[in-house]
Amino acid sequence: EDQVTQSPEALRLQEGESSSLNCSYTVSGLRGLFWYRQDPGKGPEFLFTLYSAGEEKEKERLKATLTKKESFLHITAPKPEDSATYLCAVQAWNAGNNRKLIWGLGTSLAVNP
Amino acid sequence: GAVVSQHPSRVICKSGTSVKIECRSLDFQATTMFWYRQFPKQSLMLMATSNEGSKATYEQGVEKDKFLINHASLTLSTLTVTSAHPEDSSFYICSARDPPRTSGRSYEQYFGPGTRLTVT
Numbered sequence: 001e002d003q004v005t006q007s008p009e010a011l012r013l014q015e016g017e018s019s020s021l022n023c024s025y026t027v028s029g030l031r032g033l034f035w036y037r038q039d040p041g042k043g044p045e046f047l048f049t050l051y052s053a054g055e056e057k058e059k060e061r062l063k064a065t066l067t068k069k070e071s072f073l074h075i076t077a078p079k080p081e082d083s084a085t086y087l088c089a090v091q092a093w094n095a096g097n098n099r100k101l102i103w104g105l106g107t108s109l110a111v112n113p
Numbered sequence: 114g115a116v117v118s119q120h121p122s123r124v125i126c127k128s129g130t131s132v133k134i135e136c137r138s139l140d141f142q143a144t145t146m147f148w149y150r151q152f153p154k155q156s157l158m159l160m161a162t163s164n165e166g167s168k169a170t171y172e173q174g175v176e177k178d179k180f181l182i183n184h185a186s187l188t189l190s191t192l193t194v195t196s197a198h199p200e201d202s203s204f205y206i207c208s209a210r211d212p213p214r215t216s217g218r219s220y221e222q223y224f225g226p227g228t229r230l231t232v233t
Contacts (some may be wrong), residue, residue, distance in 0.1 A: 032221075036224075041204075041229070042227060043206045043208075043225050043226045043227045044206070044208075044224045046221060046222070049221055087156065091220075100159055101222065103156045104156065105155070105156045
């Protein structure tokens with residue numbers, strides 16, 4: 001069964017304290033892995049798409065990497081405004097024409113000043 | 114990036130009434146839109162997939178007669194919660210899929226800001 005697991009469930013960092021969030025997945029064929037950021041009471045904001053193992057993408061203090069089994073979202077020198085829930089989702093080749101996403105439960109990140 | 118709007122952002126209605134939520138892709142055409150429901154501190158739950166010009170595909174356990182979806186144009190999909198009850202109170206989010214620019218790539222989904230529905 002296709003599955004996405006995110007860890008940790010919650011993470012509290014001090015401002016400037018770098019860390020990584022994990023998204024492990026088991027799918028029959030990966031078509032794409034997506035990272036989103038969600039603030040309370042708002043819709044998810046698209047961050048990155050990764051397609052193949054070894055691929056990396058960066059945006060400001062965030063860097064996403066992908067292996068054949070998992071993806072990491074590295075946060076370098078985080079600031080309080082990086083506090084949010086980070087969601088990971090994958091799209092599998094066998095998802096049919098609608099290609100729906102399989103979602104993880106998210107990591108709730110809190111960055112203290 | 115692509116922009117998706119959703120209206121209204123908040124709605125309070127009485128039990129037994131119907132509520133319509135609109136989802137629009139503002140700067141791209143979306144042949145497919147998705148409707149999600151999210152409970153507090155939980156991840157997104159896909160309710161249905163809406164394809165322009167055809168009937169929506171509902172996920173298992175979602176009542177299609179209660180959650181009516183219409184995708185009449187390439188930029189607009191609507192979700193109508195019929196005969197709403199307090200248990201329908203939730204955060205409803207739509208997303209629209211931006212076609213891939215490279216053949217074989219996945220479709221990126223862009224989300225609206227969500228609609229908070231409260232049924233009293």
